[in-house]
Amino acid sequence: MKIEIDYDKCIGAxxxxxxSPEVxxxxxDGxxxxxxxxxxxxxTAVGSAAHACPARVIVVDTEES
Structure with missing residues (x-):
């Protein structure tokens, strides 16, 4: 699994x-x-977190490398 985050677009919601408080x-600054x-x-929790993000800054790639 690979997680990418666009920190510049995060709105701190x-x-x-x-x-997913474990991740x-x-x-x-939020x-x-x-x-x-x-x-x-x-x-599953990471996928839910990405889906719940209103700014859509979290991208999850679940494919094996």
Missing amino acids: GQCVLE FDQDD IVVLLDENPVAHV
């Missing part, structure tokens, strides 16, 4: 943290922080 957090770059155990 925090939906990713609500959906995402927010910095002091911008998303990736806690786990390879969250194998949280694939």
Whole structure:
């Protein structure tokens, strides 16, 4: 799994943290922080977090490299 985040477009809504707190957090400005770059155990939650993001800044590629 590969997670890409467009930090410049993050609006700090925090939906990713609500959906997957094991993988995402927010910095002091509210911008998303990736806690786990390879969250194998949280694939479903990461997908939900990407879908819940109103700014669509999280892209998840679940294909094996």
